[in-house]
Amino acid sequence: MDRGTRIAVLGAGLAGLTVAGLLQRAGFPVAVYEQSPSFSRIGAGIILGANVSKVLRRLDLEDAFAATGIRPDAFLSRAWDTGEQLYKLDFDAEREARFGGPFVNIHRADLHQLLQRPLAPGTIRFGHKLTGIEKRGDALALSFENGASAEADIAIGADGIRSITRELILGVEEPRFIGRSAPRAVFPASRIKGDPIDDCTKWWAPDRHTLAYYMTPDRNEVYVMAALPMARWDGDGSPVKGDRDEFIAAFDSAHPDLRRAAEAAEDVAVWPIYDRPRNDTWHKGRVVLMGDACHAVRPFMAAGGSAAIEDAAILSRCIAEFGDPATAFAHYTMVRIPRVADIQQISIANSWMHGPTETDWFFGYDACTVPLDRAIPEALCPNLQR
CATH class of the missing domain: 3.50.50.60 (FAD/NAD(P)-binding domain)
Structure with missing residues (x-):
């Protein structure tokens, strides 16, 4: 153009x-x-x-x-309750x-x-x-x-x-509410008691999951996000202030490594999860x-x-x-x-x-080099000059 x-x-x-x-x-x-x-x-x-x-x-x-x-050392998937490693993707050179x-x-x-x-x-x-x-x-x-x-x-x-x-x-x-809420917390890593958490872990349970990971190279800031069942959302899609005690209670059956991360949260915001x-x-x-x-x-x-x-x-x-x-x-x-x-x-x-x-x-996908010259069906662009 x-x-x-x-x-x-x-x-x-x-x-x-x-x-x-x-x-x-x-x-x-x-x-x-x-x-x-x-x-x-x-x-x-x-x-x-x-x-x-x-x-x-x-x-x-x-x-x-x-x-x-x-740059985390790996992405880990672990079982919510036992801590069993389900999958690991290493990010080495x-x-x-x-x-x-x-x-x-x-x-x-x-x-x-x-x-x-x-x-x-x-x-x-x-x-x-x-x-x-x-x-x-x-x-x-x-x-x-x-x-x-x-x-x-x-x-x-x-x-x-x-x-x-x-x-x-x-x-x-x-947008379509999918029956899940996403409580989120960002806090200093120093609040976590005991050993440091892994760089990046997704914790899996049958009806919920959680991501917990560091966001800075010196590992001083942590993000924890859960996806929890919720029957309905009455708001307009904007986040609301969450209750810290309710957030922590959602992890009662979790592995100690996950509970330690959740218990370190200070302020919690709850987002509804939508798609289309x-x-x-x-x-x-x-x-x-x-x-x-x-x-x-x-x-x-x-x-x-x-x-x-x-x-x-x-x-x-x-x-x-x-x-x-x-x-x-x-x-x-x-x-x-x-x-x-x-x-x-x-x-x-x-x-x-x-x-x-x-x-x-x-x-491995490279959006900067993938070919653009695929054939265009007439139905998608009927006025296209060929």
């Missing part, structure tokens, strides 16, 4: 910041519109593999990424070479800060909550709740599972979706963030390589939908690395 194509990115999460950075590097004028008034260090941890490292390499962020988070990059645990807010580094000053416009998208000739008119307006040639909806961009092009459809039924309509006209806006997945494979960052790499390449939005978006969806469908299916099954698992297809 012409490098004068004006691109609006709606949402400054991991997906939005990554695609903005990659598109600016490709020479496009990009503005990012974020509804929050500012960024702060809230949130939780995130697990990312070599498939993400290879994208961040294109933004000259890979070394900072690996140095800011922790040989494994990193095989996957093509490091495996890193990091606080989301720390990664968020890193992803802002490549952006030109003034790229992010805070306090801009989208309210409308109107087609005007070959351009788009964007309107915002604060009264501001903007024009763009392409709009990228990267505004999460409750995407306003999605609603504007596909209609209103509420699969919908392969990811674009309409000059508007395209990415990340949770088009393929929200359950967090049971720890792959949602990875998939969103992969989206950014593929979408930015398609925009740069193909001559018009219809062609670019068609190639983007043809490349991404099959892979995301696999991720969604595994996440629903909650089977990832519970036992012996083939992981090369996931961590």
